[in-house]
Amino acid sequence: MQLTVIYPAFNEEENVKHIPNELIRFLDKLGMTYEILIIDDGSKDNTVNEVNKLRKKFSNIVLIRHKSNKGLGSAIRTGIKHARGEFLVTIDGDFTFHPSMIKSLIQAQKRENADCVIGSPLLAGYGKNVPKYRIFLSKSVNKIYQILMQKKVTAVSQIFRLYKARDLKSLDLESKRFDINAEILFKLVQKNKTFYEIPAKLTLRKYGESKINNFKEIQNHIRLIFKIIKWKIFRSTSN
Secondary structure, eight states, X not given: OEEEEEEEESSOHHHHTTHIIIIIHHHGGGOSEEEEEEXXXXXXXXXXXXXXXXXXXXXXXXXXXXXXXXXXXXXXXXXXXXXXXXXXXXXXXXXXXXXXXXXXXXXXXXXXXXXXXXXXTTTTTOOTTOOHHHHHHHHHHHHHHHHXXXXXXXXXXXXXXXXXXXXXXXXXXXXXXXXXXXXXXXHHHXXXXXXXXXXXXXXXXXXXXXXXXXXXXXXXXXXXXXXXXXXXXXHHHHO
């Protein structure tokens, strides 16, 4: 099995410095070949310089650059396009879902033979020090997506997941921002792909500043909800 890890990075110089200890040391314990695709999404800090330092030490780190900031969704889509692994893991650049849990994603995939394995903060009780408003927003959005997808799922918009790479490469994805994860799940469900959820605690970022703008993300989810409704209508009229 070969694994591709997609690591989106926008002004993440502090977190990139910790990739050897926070990510690589856990991937090395998996007993499989892997590559790390770092998608620099138009960073203005020293992210690229820090990645290039790592590339001199680790030959399986690949840097792909966007000339300007295009958003998380665009970075993930670029990673999917260039991924060479049989399986693909998407993680956040600030390690709020800790890479040590990648092993649990892989174990669950083998055990359940699932097409997609999702790390769910809800199943893990979210974790310490997660603001209540983030928990409320997450639960509220998930309820709406559950209704639209007609599937019992507790983590629709979270990034921490394992996929079969061929499934993602077959999808026609549109989202450019944080709503990419919900779009991927919806379109996999529409293709009758199976998913399985495991507990995954959500933590606070240790290094650097958060890029999340809650107001903008609410807007993104509203737009995606209307997209999903449109996709459902189109699918029903085309059958």
